[in-house]
Amino acid sequence: MPFLSDQALERLRNLEIAPDLSGTRYSLGEFIARGGMGAVYLAEDRKLSRRVAIKVLDAADPGGQRADRLEQEARILAELEHPGIVPVHELGRLADGRVFYAMKFVEGARLDQFLARLPSLSERLRLVLRICDAVAFAHSRGILHRDLKPANIMVGAFGEVLVMDWGLGKVLPRPSRQSRAGGDVAPGGDSEDGLVVGTPGFMSPEQTAGSSSALDERSDIFSLGRLLEFAVKFPVGGRSAGLPLSRPLRAICDRATTPDRALRYQAVRALSEDISRYLDGAPVSAHRENWGERFLRFYRRYQPAILLIAAYLLMRTLFVIYSRR
Amino acid sequence: MPSENAPIAGGNFPLTRWSVVAAVRSDDPAERARALDRLCDAYWKPVYKYIRLKYSKAPDEAQDLTQGFFAEVLERDLLSRFDPAKSRLRTYMRLCADSFVLNEIKHAGRQKRGGDAVHLALDYSAAENELDKQTIDPATIASPEKFEEFFEKEWIRSLFSSAVEDLRQLCNTREKEAAFALFESYDLAGNNVSYSQLAEARGISVSDVTNQLAWARREFRRFAQDRLRAVCSTEEEFSREAKALFGGKL
Numbered sequence: 001m002p003f004l005s006d007q008a009l010e011r012l013r014n015l016e017i018a019p020d021l022s023g024t025r026y027s028l029g030e031f032i033a034r035g036g037m038g039a040v041y042l043a044e045d046r047k048l049s050r051r052v053a054i055k056v057l058d059a060a061d062p063g064g065q066r067a068d069r070l071e072q073e074a075r076i077l078a079e080l081e082h083p084g085i086v087p088v089h090e091l092g093r094l095a096d097g098r099v100f101y102a103m104k105f106v107e108g109a110r111l112d113q114f115l116a117r118l119p120s121l122s123e124r125l126r127l128v129l130r131i132c133d134a135v136a137f138a139h140s141r142g143i144l145h146r147d148l149k150p151a152n153i154m155v156g157a158f159g160e161v162l163v164m165d166w167g168l169g170k171v172l173p174r175p176s177r178q179s180r181a182g183g184d185v186a187p188g189g190d191s192e193d194g195l196v197v198g199t200p201g202f203m204s205p206e207q208t209a210g211s212s213s214a215l216d217e218r219s220d221i222f223s224l225g226r227l228l229e230f231a232v233k234f235p236v237g238g239r240s241a242g243l244p245l246s247r248p249l250r251a252i253c254d255r256a257t258t259p260d261r262a263l264r265y266q267a268v269r270a271l272s273e274d275i276s277r278y279l280d281g282a283p284v285s286a287h288r289e290n291w292g293e294r295f296l297r298f299y300r301r302y303q304p305a306i307l308l309i310a311a312y313l314l315m316r317t318l319f320v321i322y323s324r325r
Numbered sequence: 326m327p328s329e330n331a332p333i334a335g336g337n338f339p340l341t342r343w344s345v346v347a348a349v350r351s352d353d354p355a356e357r358a359r360a361l362d363r364l365c366d367a368y369w370k371p372v373y374k375y376i377r378l379k380y381s382k383a384p385d386e387a388q389d390l391t392q393g394f395f396a397e398v399l400e401r402d403l404l405s406r407f408d409p410a411k412s413r414l415r416t417y418m419r420l421c422a423d424s425f426v427l428n429e430i431k432h433a434g435r436q437k438r439g440g441d442a443v444h445l446a447l448d449y450s451a452a453e454n455e456l457d458k459q460t461i462d463p464a465t466i467a468s469p470e471k472f473e474e475f476f477e478k479e480w481i482r483s484l485f486s487s488a489v490e491d492l493r494q495l496c497n498t499r500e501k502e503a504a505f506a507l508f509e510s511y512d513l514a515g516n517n518v519s520y521s522q523l524a525e526a527r528g529i530s531v532s533d534v535t536n537q538l539a540w541a542r543r544e545f546r547r548f549a550q551d552r553l554r555a556v557c558s559t560e561e562e563f564s565r566e567a568k569a570l571f572g573g574k575l
Contacts, residue, residue, distance in 0.1 A: 002489050003455050004482055008513050012485050013571060015512065017546055018539035028535045030520055 019056045023095050026054060026102065037066050037167055038098075042105060045089070052089060056100035067099045069167060074101035076143055076169045084134025086154075086162050106162055111153035111227075115234040121243050124231045125279055129272055130161040132224060136268035138163075139217045142172040146215065148223035149202040150230055170215065202226045205259045218261045221271055225256025225264075228275070248278055251287035346414065346558040349404050364404075365395055365447070366487060367556050368415070371479035372422050373452050379472050380426055388449050394425045409558040413566070419476045455482075481570065488549035489513070495544060503527070507534060508541035546571070 004012070021028050021043065029042030029051070038057040045052050055073075057066055077088040089102040108114070111127075118124055131153060135145060145152075146168040154162045204222035206214050232249060233242035245253065252274050258264050265271040274284040281301030283289055289297065299306060345367075348360030372394060377387040398404065398421065407417050496505035507523060510516050520538075524531045550567055557563040 002486060002493075002513065003458055004486055004489065004513065005458075006478070007515055009478070009482055009485060011512050011515060012545070012549075013481070015542050015546065015571075017542050018535065020539065027532050028539065029531070030535075 017058075019054070019094055019098060019100065020096060021054070021094065024092065026052065028054075035165060035167060037070055043102065045102070051105045052102045053105040054100055054102050056094065057098045070099045070101065073167045073169060076166045076171070077101075077103065079141055080138055080143065080166075082134055082137045084130055084161055084163055085138070085166075086164055106154045106156055106164070108154050108156040108160075108162075111150040111155060111231070112234060114155040115231060115242075116237040119236045119243075121232065122279055124243070125228075125275055127155070127161055128224070128228050128231050129275055131163060131227060132268050132272040132275070134161070134163045135220055135224060136272065138169075139220065139268060144170045144172060144215060144217065145220055145223075146170055146207065147199055147203075148220060148227060149199045150227070151199075153227070170212070172216065204261075206261065216261075217267065218264050221265050221268060222257050224268065224271060225253050228256065229253045247293065248284045248287045248289075252278065252284055255286040345556055346404050346407060346409070349399075350402070361395075361399055363555050364398070367483055367552065368418050368480070369395065369447050370452050370455070370483045371415075371476050372418070373447075373449065374456060374479050375419065375422060375472065375476050376426055377456065378475065380430075384449065384453055388447075390426055390429060391447070391449075393429065394422055397425055407558070409562050413562070414556055414558065415477065415480050416473075419473070484552055484570075485549060487552055488545055491548040491552075492541060492545045495548075496541070501537075501540075503529075504537040504541045507537050508545065511538060512542070512545075 018028055018031070018041065025045055025047045026043040027046060029044060032040045032042055032053060034040070035055070038055060040053050040055045043052050043054045044050070055070065057070055071091060074088050074091040077086065078091075081087065086106060087104050089104070091099075091101045093099055114127075115124065118127070131148075135148065138145060143166075145163065145166060147165060148163070152163065152165045154164055156162060200208075202223045204215075204219040207219055228249075229245065232245055235242045252271070255263070255274075256265055256271055265274070270285070274286055277284050281297060283294075283297070345360040345364045348356050349364065351357050351360065369391060373387055373391045376382050376390050376394075377384070380387075380390075382390060403421055407414060412420075492508070493505055496502055507527075511518070511523065518526075520531050520534045524534045527534075549570075550563075553566055553570065554563045557566055
């Protein structure tokens with residue numbers, strides 16, 4: 001009988017039982033990652049000769065909640081056609097009854113891995129703006145993400161930002177909105193009450209309280225505020241601390257993450273506009289500046305022109321002084 | 326006592342859903358004997374190692390105590406007192422082993438078992454080799470909770486080792502030695518290689534590696550689940566244990 005080391009035991013306990021993709025157009029590749037409902041594998045689409053990612057349930061769950069949830073996730077992704085949201089190619093069932101869907105295979109790094117080699121504050125803020133764009137688009141289609149966190153943000157090889165894992169997505173009940181993902185795929189609003197969904201540290205107080213029916217776009221805005229703070233403060237590789245939060249940025253984060261939803265930004269667009277204003281050196285709505293801060297911001301914004309004028313005035317003064325001697 | 330790693334599939338233990346807890350009380354002596362085999366198969370190494378380390382017993386003493394413990398389980402029908410609603414079987418077995426060893430220490434002058442006492446043919450040298458490889462310092466297992474963790478881990482090691490052996494025998498029978506070699510290299514030895522490196526080294530395609538590994542893993546999981554089911558007393562207990570063992574993946 002073989003002796004199994006502790007490491008081997010751990011590997012065997014966490015073995016990924018690869019799905020049998022026979023009967024589909026895909027050939028299975030390596031295991032990529034594990035989520036709450038199942039696993040994601042690399043696969044090759046034989047018809048189109050391209051690599052895709054396959055998300056598949058751990059076990060057949062016909063008519064069960066997990067199968068419904070994965071189908072819902074695929075339909076949400078299908079509805080959200082946006083450059084910042086990973087496109088889904090196919091939804092189906094394997095021979096063993098497991099639900100799966102195929103999506104674009106994203107080559108790149110997770111947000112934290114990417115930030116570790118991104119020292120520029122403005123680049124980091126632009127990255128957060130692209131996340132905001134994708135979430136704002138989802139909100140415009142009446143869909144909440146509910147689990148925005150660094151692990152669910154991928155940055156592709158060409159700098160494209162993708163919001164991943166819409167497994168906890170919620171279709172907002174709006175009678176006037178005709179969502180293709182709505183109706184049968186929408187998780188019951190009130191039926192989820194009492195169920196805490198999200199990730200500690202990034203989920204809003206109303207999510208922590210388990211009041212699913214009370215969630216709206218402002219819950220995602222809370223998570224975006226936490227992501228903004230994370231993006232600024234995450235240390236560049238090798239250093240112990242990240243970038244400092246200036247007072248305006250601190251105020252933006254505070255407004256996005258205030259416990260009282262009525263005092264938060266009421267739309268992602270408003271949060272994006274404040275971040276953009278900060279990037280442009282303009283005043284942000286979340287922070288009332290004093291005279292010193294206003295002067296400093298003015299100086300930073302127009303620094304080259306101010307320095308040129310100052311240099312010109314200095315030279316003129318020196319010229320006048322020397323010409324009088 | 327048959328070999329310690331007789332496979333469930335095609336072996337001498339019928340493919341029934343009878344658990345050892347029920348079977349060990351069967352009226353059929355053959356059924357009882359097989360159940361005891363299965364019980365010993367799953368528990369003798371954890372019990373032996375546990376006695377060796379927790380009570381700092383020399384190998385020969387620990388061997389006597391292990392033999393004596395399983396004899397007592399049978400003679401005093403200890404499993405009849407096991408209530409699955411109150412605890413897990415392995416917790417019960419560990420507590421019984423504790424109680425037995427403490428009792429033996431208390432009555433140190435007790436006459437040694439012999440004659441018609443149950444004697445199990447167990448490969449103690451293999452257990453000693455494993456302890457050597459593990460290089461465990463008993464001083465690092467300082468609390469009762471740590472010994473519980475140790476017993477738990479040894480139980481898992483015993484269950485998985487048997488399942489790996491089942492898989493090896495199945496691969497030999499079906500001439501799928503290549504699949505077992507891949508499983509051994511990638512999942513057991515943990516060689517840090519990619520599927521494509523494995524494929525290149527063996528002159529096969531990456532999809533062959535994927536398929537063979539997938540098959541071996543599925544069979545390993547099935548063997549482990551079968552062995553686990555055999556030492557659980559109810560389907561609910563099995564479901565709970567399997568989820569805990571495989572991190573929620575079934």
